[in-house]
Amino acid sequence: MKEKLIWGILIFVAIYMLVPWILTRMLSVGVIRRGGKGQLALTFDDGPDPKYTPKLLDLLKENGIRATFFVLGSKAEQHPELIRRMHEEGHLIGIHNYTHFSNWVMTPWRVKRRHVDRSAAIVEGITGVRPIYYRPPWGIINLFDYGLRKDYKIVIWSLMPHDWNNSVGTELLKRRLLDEVQDGSVVLLHDSGETLGADDDAPTYMLEALTDVIGQYKALGYSFVRVDGLTPAPSAARRMLVKLWMGWERAFIRLFHVKPVDPDNTFLQIRLREYTDSTPITLEDGEVFAKGDQILELHLNNDTLLELGRTSRNSTHLAIQMIKRMRALLPQITHLIEHDPDYRNVKGLYGITLINRGPQQLGFTVLDLPKGPFTLITKLYLKLLMYVVHPKGKERLKTKAELLVPKIIAISVKELENRYASVSLPYSSSCTPETAPLTL
Structure with missing residues (x-):
């Protein structure tokens, strides 16, 4: 009986937690994770932060870039002026739960009512626009979170340079941002270091690295888009x-x-x-x-x-x-x-x-x-x-x-x-005139 109970728990955990993780993180089923050729989406989690978010907004404005912010509802309540500025400067505002708490340890109705819907209402009250894009903390969803797709579009990422850790530093962060970027990359960055597992001053290095790589991204031909401007990637x-x-x-x-x-x-x-x-x-x-x-x-x-x-x-x-x-x-x-x-x-x-x-x-x-x-x-x-x-x-x-x-x-x-017949054809050295076609 005890063995059956253990197996039942393991099966439940696999279905509730691991299957959604595989579907979203590995197969991109039901989520936005990548865009089209030449596109690049900068996304920022865990804000708004009164110390780092204004500096980031200044940097984006100087470079004519529109990005996507996945904000915590509790911080949006505390800093409505930053939410308002994001909106006025043309950035897309999405939801990142009310507090930075994992969906794996919450019931589906708690996730939706106490975190996602509540945060969306807060942002709507500030900007007049209700967010429809949602990124769960740590990119983790449970099986029932797929039900959120009726009201929200779930966004993960395709490039994660681990910028929340200040030991990465500016130079390594720059290398990762440049070496790992691809067409359609959705880049995960953070404009706050106050969440569990993050370093308080980590956004300093993120801002330094981003300042340097923006020009290189442009030189590579990438166009910066908000998440809602991404060309859908094939399933x-x-x-x-x-x-x-x-x-x-x-x-x-x-x-x-x-x-x-x-x-x-x-x-x-x-x-x-x-x-x-x-x-x-x-x-x-x-x-x-x-x-x-x-x-x-x-x-x-x-x-x-x-x-x-x-x-x-x-x-x-x-x-x-x-x-x-x-x-x-x-x-x-x-x-x-x-x-x-x-x-x-x-x-x-x-x-x-x-x-x-x-x-x-x-x-x-x-x-x-x-x-x-x-x-x-x-x-x-x-x-x-x-x-x-x-x-x-x-x-x-x-x-x-x-x-x-x-x-x-x-x-x-x-x-x-x-x-x-009268069109002349240049000779191709890789072919013989008698047996093979000429190359245009």
Whole structure:
């Protein structure tokens, strides 16, 4: 009986404490922990402090930086003028409990009512704006704290330089802030040294280090954002989906002998095959692809496409980057067809894509897919691809969904030669003229 009780307690502790810790700190499930490319969010816990917070606000103001403060409700009550100044200077104010007490040793209703809601009401009374961002002390939540997500957004961090310990000192703190920073880092710092485990004068070293690294962050191209300005980072589930998808893509390339047009620029890839549809397609220049004709099937390198998706500002920018790369490689495909004996019988290029407006300006004919199961499967496949590689995949699938219809894009060899045969190609020393493509 005693053994069962012990096991029951251990299981309860694991579910109540350890599982949420793994989900939030390791997998980022249900929390904000990182932003997008080029972004950097400075966050400050445990204040406001009458000695250090004004100096920090001065530093941020001098550098035109807006940051995020996770304040203790009890200190906000004591120093409303600092809360008011944070708000007036454009900083985001979040909640860090009423006092610095761990959620692991409190009941869920005590956490919400006595700490989070109470602190939010205090800040709202000072600024007129109710905080919706919450960081639990030490980043620790219990299982039931996930219920807070109905009213609050939970924020953790991705860079923690241990600035609460004055033995770290200014120089080591600077090195950690610079060596460990990444795109989208949410940096955990402290503008008070009064909490358990912290040193009273630790914020002095934080201010000294931050004064020096701000300029270096700017030189590295980082833009400072509040937590509410972070581009959402992909979830653990989405990262796993991307990993699985890319594994499948690499297997497909090997299995079906898909080759890059240019080994140094693998964005566009080709597969030599016969046109198998019993219904011929007629292109705008009068050429016809009939069953049995040899065609080059176009494929995009989804590793490259994923990187373009990460770095593109929006859908239009992504489409522009794709069209530019296609335009650069089409002369090279034309050169291959004209000079490589393996492609002497090719009638043209053929592909299926959701991005089917831009290719028209490159000479492609855009055609509807015939109705049937293949079209339905293709649509689902390409929408999944859009979700994986697009910078805002889920949102893009909901925006103008009626335009996300797969289309055939095709261009004849005759049209390729008319448009691209005269384009000169620089010689690539890594290839022989007889057997390999030239590099643009």
